[in-house]
Amino acid sequence: MEIGGINLVVLVASLMVAAVPILLAAIGELVVERSGVLNLGVEGMMIIGAIGGFIAAVTTGSPVLGFLGGALAGAALSAVFALLTLVFLANQVATGLALTLFGLGVSSLAGQGYNGIKPPHTGDVPLGPLADLPVLGPILFAHDWVVYFSIAMVAATWWVLKATRIGLVLRAVGESHEAAHALGYKVNRIRLLAILFGGAMAGMGGAYISLVRVPQWVDGITAGAGWIALAIVVFASWKPWRALIGAYLFGGISQLQLNLQAAGSVIPVEYLSMAPYLVTILVLVIMSSGRGRAGLNAPAALGQNFHASR
Amino acid sequence: MTGTGTEPGTARPELLRIEGVTKAYPGVVANADIGFTVGAGEVHALLGENGAGKSTLVKMIYGLVKPDSGAMHLHGRPYAPAKPAEARRLGVAMVFQHFSLFEALTVAENVALGMETPPPMRELATRIRAVSEEYGLPLDPSRLIGDLSAGERQRVEIIRCLLQDPKLLIMDEPTSVLTPQEVEILFRTLRQLSAEGTAILYISHKLEEIRTLCDAATILRRGRVVGTCIPKDRSAREMAEMMVGATLTPPQRVPGPKGEVALGVSDLSVASPIPFGTALKDVSFTVAKGEVLGIAGVAGNGQDELLLALSGELKTDPDKLRVNGQPAGDLGPTERRRAGLVAAPEDRYGHAAAPDMSLVENAFLTAGLRRQLARGGFIDWAKTRAFAEEIIADYDVRTPGPDVAARALSGGNLQKFLIGRELLQGAGVIVINQPTWGVDAAAAAAIRQKILDQAAAGAAVVVISQDLDELLEVSDMFAVLNEGRLTRPRPVQGLSMDEIGLMMGGAHGMEVAHHVE
Numbered sequence: 001m002e003i004g005g006i007n008l009v010v011l012v013a014s015l016m017v018a019a020v021p022i023l024l025a026a027i028g029e030l031v032v033e034r035s036g037v038l039n040l041g042v043e044g045m046m047i048i049g050a051i052g053g054f055i056a057a058v059t060t061g062s063p064v065l066g067f068l069g070g071a072l073a074g075a076a077l078s079a080v081f082a083l084l085t086l087v088f089l090a091n092q093v094a095t096g097l098a099l100t101l102f103g104l105g106v107s108s109l110a111g112q113g114y115n116g117i118k119p120p121h122t123g124d125v126p127l128g129p130l131a132d133l134p135v136l137g138p139i140l141f142a143h144d145w146v147v148y149f150s151i152a153m154v155a156a157t158w159w160v161l162k163a164t165r166i167g168l169v170l171r172a173v174g175e176s177h178e179a180a181h182a183l184g185y186k187v188n189r190i191r192l193l194a195i196l197f198g199g200a201m202a203g204m205g206g207a208y209i210s211l212v213r214v215p216q217w218v219d220g221i222t223a224g225a226g227w228i229a230l231a232i233v234v235f236a237s238w239k240p241w242r243a244l245i246g247a248y249l250f251g252g253i254s255q256l257q258l259n260l261q262a263a264g265s266v267i268p269v270e271y272l273s274m275a276p277y278l279v280t281i282l283v284l285v286i287m288s289s290g291r292g293r294a295g296l297n298a299p300a301a302l303g304q305n306f307h308a309s310r
Numbered sequence: 311m312t313g314t315g316t317e318p319g320t321a322r323p324e325l326l327r328i329e330g331v332t333k334a335y336p337g338v339v340a341n342a343d344i345g346f347t348v349g350a351g352e353v354h355a356l357l358g359e360n361g362a363g364k365s366t367l368v369k370m371i372y373g374l375v376k377p378d379s380g381a382m383h384l385h386g387r388p389y390a391p392a393k394p395a396e397a398r399r400l401g402v403a404m405v406f407q408h409f410s411l412f413e414a415l416t417v418a419e420n421v422a423l424g425m426e427t428p429p430p431m432r433e434l435a436t437r438i439r440a441v442s443e444e445y446g447l448p449l450d451p452s453r454l455i456g457d458l459s460a461g462e463r464q465r466v467e468i469i470r471c472l473l474q475d476p477k478l479l480i481m482d483e484p485t486s487v488l489t490p491q492e493v494e495i496l497f498r499t500l501r502q503l504s505a506e507g508t509a510i511l512y513i514s515h516k517l518e519e520i521r522t523l524c525d526a527a528t529i530l531r532r533g534r535v536v537g538t539c540i541p542k543d544r545s546a547r548e549m550a551e552m553m554v555g556a557t558l559t560p561p562q563r564v565p566g567p568k569g570e571v572a573l574g575v576s577d578l579s580v581a582s583p584i585p586f587g588t589a590l591k592d593v594s595f596t597v598a599k600g601e602v603l604g605i606a607g608v609a610g611n612g613q614d615e616l617l618l619a620l621s622g623e624l625k626t627d628p629d630k631l632r633v634n635g636q637p638a639g640d641l642g643p644t645e646r647r648r649a650g651l652v653a654a655p656e657d658r659y660g661h662a663a664a665p666d667m668s669l670v671e672n673a674f675l676t677a678g679l680r681r682q683l684a685r686g687g688f689i690d691w692a693k694t695r696a697f698a699e700e701i702i703a704d705y706d707v708r709t710p711g712p713d714v715a716a717r718a719l720s721g722g723n724l725q726k727f728l729i730g731r732e733l734l735q736g737a738g739v740i741v742i743n744q745p746t747w748g749v750d751a752a753a754a755a756a757i758r759q760k761i762l763d764q765a766a767a768g769a770a771v772v773v774i775s776q777d778l779d780e781l782l783e784v785s786d787m788f789a790v791l792n793e794g795r796l797t798r799p800r801p802v803q804g805l806s807m808d809e810i811g812l813m814m815g816g817a818h819g820m821e822v823a824h825h826v827e
Contacts, residue, residue, distance in 0.1 A: 165428070168415075172423050175412040182374065182410045183424055184394035300413065 006259045011252075012139045016147055019251030021046065021205040021213065021222075023150045025229035026236070026243045027157050028201025033233055034161065035194035036174035036301035040096025041081055043226025044103020045199050046206035049074040051107040053207025054119055054217045063122040067146065067207050074203020075196045077103055082195040086188045089305045104220065114217045122146070122212050146208055151244070153201070158240040170194060174299035177306040187306045202226065224277070231280050237297040246283075253279050322349030324386065325509045326371070326478055331380030333366055339533050340366040344380070346528045346535065348478070353500065353510045355520045355541060357553050358530035359750035364513050367530070368480050371511070372404045373397040384478075395426060403471035404480040410467065413456035413586060417466050420455055424470040441472050445499045456586035460609045461492040468499070479503065480511045485519060489608055490778070490811040497523055515751070516779075517546035531555055554751055568786075569599030572770035573620075573651070573739045574632040578639075580615065580624050588612040590619060593796045595789060597770040599738070602761065603799060604785030605774045607814065612794040613774050614656065617743040620772065621653030622646040633739055647679050652737040654729055656744040656774075658721060662728045665717035669709065672716050673698040673731055680735040697734075705730035706756060722749040729757055733764050740764060743774040758784050778810065790814050 002008070025042050032039050039045075052073025057066025081099050084090040122144045130141040161167040170190060173180045177187045209225065210217055228250055236242035257272035265272065326348040333341040341363045348354045356364045369375040371382065373391030382389045384400060391397040394404075411420055418435050422428035429437070435451035442449040447465040455463060464484060471479055481500075485493045500510055500523065514520055520527060521541045529537045529552045537552050578593040590612050597603045607613060618624040620631070621643050628637035633649045641649065655661045663672050674694045678684050683694045698712040705726040709719055716724055729745060745761065746754035761784055765771050774791075775781050781788060782802060789799040790813040797813050 165422075168419055168422060172412050172415065172419075175414050179410045179412055180423075182394075182406060184373075185423075297414075 015252040015255045018255050019247040020150050021208045021225050022229045023247035024205035025202040026232040028198035030233050032194050032198035034174045035170050035191045036299050038092045038303040041099025042202050042229050044100035045074040045077050045202035046226045047107040047222045048077045048103045049203025049206030050210040051111045054210040057119045063120050070203040070207025071200040075199040078195050078199025082192050092303050108219045111217050119211050154240050154244045177301050325350045327383040329381050331377045333377050342533045348509050351504050351507045353524045355524040355527035356513045362530040363533040401477035403476035405467045411455050418451040421470045461488050478509045482513045489814040517549050571596045572599045573597045578630045582615050588794045590615050591794045599768050602765045602771045602785045603787045604781035607791035611791045620741045650738040652732045653741040654732045658724050663716040669712045670695050670698045701730035722753040725749050739770045741772045
């Protein structure tokens with residue numbers, strides 16, 4: 001299974017790992033946007049999660065507590081966003097951008113003294129005999145637990161949105177907050193919970209970068225992953241399983257370019273490194289050129305603040 | 311009139327009693343010392359102009375707003391719902407004027423959202439089917455709301471209420487978006503409910519409907535009860551004058567001579583830029599100088615798209631649209647204004663006006679070109695302010711001054727300002743969508759009079775509206791938009807209500823179910 005010096009099994013297995021941070025963040029943001037809130041601070045919440053998770057893991061020596069710490073840090077930062085947009089009715093776009101800048105700065109400050117340390121190892125959890133299957137085994141069943149967790153979260157989000165009452169209310173709030181309010185639903189409470197969930201997921205995604213992918217702490221470690229996650233939500237037209245496809249597509253391309261570099265491709269490294277971002281832009285352009293379809297699926301109240309004035 | 315269950319004069323058991331209810335908002339008393347009673351099975355009308363306090367009152371009954379003082383009793387027991395869920399549990403349901411359906415969700419999901427403990431989706435779908443058959447309102451539970459007509463959407467709301475077996479059903483302006491046939495079917499359903507003992511609190515501006523449907527009426531003016539009456543014993547005119555507190559004069563029209571064709575549209579077809587919108591298909595009509603063409607139709611049948619295509623926000627082939635004989639289909643709004651066509655869209659906050667800008671600035675936005683309010687790329691503020699003041703004076707706009715933000719004006723006052731802004735530009739072709747939507751009777755009459763004055767002065771006018779009475783009052787020619795197609799315009803004189811109903815495409819298959827009841 002080798003093409004041009006690239007082992008396909010290794011490539012696919014590694015793309016699943018590469019996609020985890022953006023997949024977690026994208027699922028979180030998808031829920032937030034389904035509730036009608038546009039939080040552009042994903043990058044900030046991810047990097048806060050990255051340093052928060054790193055500190056927690058290094059201090060306690062437990063990678064699981066590290067991920068928990070990352071989720072808490074992300075949720076804490078998203079609570080600031082919730083306070084500003086839900087209570088003080090600040091503009092969501094501006095607040096989200098500020099959140100990213102704030103997160104980058106704070107993470108850099110908190111990360112002083114953590115450079116060059118190795119975090120505790122997050123081991124693979126091979127799923128018994130399944131992991132010994134040829135080809136499929138290494139691709140699907142020999143990863144660390146966060147990989148399985150991210151896929152389980154996609155399934156759970158899909159099921160909750162589709163089949164449960166809380167999911168229905170969440171979609172209703174994102175569709176028309178006035179109507180939801182008229183029926184007696186607590187619009188801002190539901191949005192607060194969605195925002196906190198989004199923050200926790202982004203934080204976990206960030207922690208995966210600093211604890212597993214890299215694994216160490218450097219300033220600006222997320223390197224734009226939060227923005228990719230935002231793009232993937234639109235790419236997925238706010239549907240969980242499509243977010244999975246989007247994340248794997250992006251993860252695949254970033255792995256491919258690494259492998260191409262290693263295989264001594266004639267294309268200059270710079271072009272290969274920018275490939276994933278170019279492809280993301282290209283896909284978004286194609287998606288939104290069919291205006292009707294992508295537009296149809298966007299939550300109608302996305303980005304609008306709600307105040308129960310009447 | 312039969313079918314209301316109880317003969318007039320028979321005592322009905324009391325269902326809802328309201329005593330001395332008062333609610334004040336900063337700067338305005340919405341309700342002051344309101345009191346009335348509704349009997350079981352009674353159809354009770356609440357009458358009043360915009361801002362008379364009807365909406366606040368029903369919101370208190372439905373638990374969305376808390377009264378400052380006063381008491382309400384339901385079934386003789388004190389009733390003070392803290393939230394809508396509590397009101398629903400006690401048997402009070404409400405059909406909203408707008409704002410309460412979710413376009414991207416299905417019928418069943420929308421119904422589930424309005425219930426406290428909805429059954430599983432499949433069971434709910436069966437119950438929706440059963441109830442909708444029983445009351446002659448056929449409905450497919452799995453369809454998306456965005457794909458339904460306005461009449462069908464209203465059925466969703468009604469069925470959502472009926473599934474909870476209400477004792478009191480509140481209806482806020484239920485017929486404003488229905489065809490005449492749909493209104494008739496709605497009334498049959500309401501009479502059936504009333505006969506079963508459900509009381510109905512009915513809000514409407516349409517006095518003839520109230521006369522045919524309601525057993526009693528309470529009239530509000532500026533937040534106070536100013537009278538009660540038995541609608542059947544009064545004329546619509548009498549009730550209108552009780553509402554307004556003054557004598558009303560219908561608009562006067564001076565039939566002028568018709569000139570040559572000023573606006574010609576031929577085979578215009580455009581896709582809709584709006585999600586869930588309706589594409590226009592082969593729309594053709596002409597309007598002569600001094601003529602008013604009224605375009606009726608239930609909301610969502612292409613009215614918004616037609617306005618966009620006429621105003622120039624949607625462009626087409628040059629020859630599809632001609633202004634004074636010149637091809638104008640490929641011109642944008644500014645070039646069309648230069649060519650002599652002005653347009654006033656329906657949505658006041660956001661489309662027709664920039665809500666946070668002052669009236670002076672808003673006056674400049676569309677009239678800058680035709681009134682020559684700019685010189686060498688700079689705005690002539692003195693001239694613009696004079697123009698804004700001219701509109702305010704001519705159109706009786708109640709505002710502290712021309713420098714307040716458009717948002718600060720009430721809907722009716724802003725509408726007068728925006729209509730005035732277009733009509734005072736001296737354009738030969740005028741297109742208006744919903745000239746009096748949400749405007750009270752006195753202001754609406756004033757706006758209609760101004761439209762007729764423009765036509766008498768030689769302008770060609772297109773009025774798109776969902777208010778049939780309004781169209782019959784101002785139009786010379788009448789046409790209907792139905793699923794993006796325009797019927798052949800016909801002279802208004804000699805047109806009967808039945809013919810209009812047929813032009814509007816009947817009641818979307820509603821009659822069938824009623825014949826089997």
